[in-house]
Amino acid sequence: MSYILDALRKAETERRGVSLVDHVAPQSRVPYKTLVGTLFLLNAVLFAWLLLDPTNVPESTSASAEKKSDQHRFIKEDLQSKSGELLTSAISKSQLTPPTVPAVQEVDPTPNGLELVYYRDFEGVVGYTFPNLAISIHTYTAEPSERTVHIGGTIWREGDEIQDGMTLQAITENGIEVSYDGYLVLLDVLELWNAVD
Numbered sequence: 001m002s003y004i005l006d007a008l009r010k011a012e013t014e015r016r017g018v019s020l021v022d023h024v025a026p027q028s029r030v031p032y033k034t035l036v037g038t039l040f041l042l043n044a045v046l047f048a049w050l051l052l053d054p055t056n057v058p059e060s061t062s063a064s065a066e067k068k069s070d071q072h073r074f075i076k077e078d079l080q081s082k083s084g085e086l087l088t089s090a091i092s093k094s095q096l097t098p099p100t101v102p103a104v105q106e107v108d109p110t111p112n113g114l115e116l117v118y119y120r121d122f123e124g125v126v127g128y129t130f131p132n133l134a135i136s137i138h139t140y141t142a143e144p145s146e147r148t149v150h151i152g153g154t155i156w157r158e159g160d161e162i163q164d165g166m167t168l169q170a171i172t173e174n175g176i177e178v179s180y181d182g183y184l185v186l187l188d189v190l191e192l193w194n195a196v197d
Contacts, residue, residue, distance in 0.1 A: 114184040119192070122185055130185060131163065133178075138189045140173050147171040149189075 122130040137150035148155050149171055151162060160168050162178065170177040175188040 114179055114182060117183045117185055119185055119187040122183070126181070126183065130180070131166070133162070133187070133192075135176070135187075135189055135192060138171070138175070140171055149176055 117125050119130060134152050135149060136153070137148070139146070139148045141147055144158060148157055149168070150156075156162055156168050158168055158170055162168055166178055166180045168176060169179050169184065172186075174190065175186065175192075178185045178187065
């Protein structure tokens with residue numbers, strides 16, 4: 001019988017438009033708000049702590065740094081004094097003999113006895129300007145057969161005649177060496193490219 005009464009009560013409450021959920025007291029959101037507020041406060045404290053003056057070093061840290069620098073200074077002084085003692089003892093024990101140097105030192109001659117001149121000094125040494133070479137690409141490798149230079153849109157290799165009387169003698173790591181009018185002219189490609197800019 002009680003089942004029937006419960007069913008009738010439920011039907012009556014639904015007819016009136018009142019649900020059982022409305023009779024349940026709403027839960028308070030205070031714990032959630034408190035938790036969010038606490039987390040926000042902790043973040044603010046953390047940022048404030050991180051933004052403190054970093055030059056304010058604790059006494060123990062600065063003292064240990066000073067102690068280490070003193071140790072390094074003592075070690076350096078000790079090494080200097082020992083190296084000085086070893087050097088003086090080595091000099092006193094052995095008699096130094098000067099190396100034999102020939103009166104005329106042999107220097108690698110330039111190809112075909114050409115006079116060596118740098119591109120930037122060419123006009124001052126020779127009296128007229130060196131022809132303009134439009135070097136666009138410079139490729140240097142350890143393998144001489146793979147070295148190339150692009151001058152005026154043409155690919156040149158070591159030994160090629162670029163113009164009448166101008167031969168590409170060598171492609172170096174920094175530039176090229178060109179024989180021209182009795183001179184071996186050294187051209188630095190970075191210097192040329194910087195001069196154009």
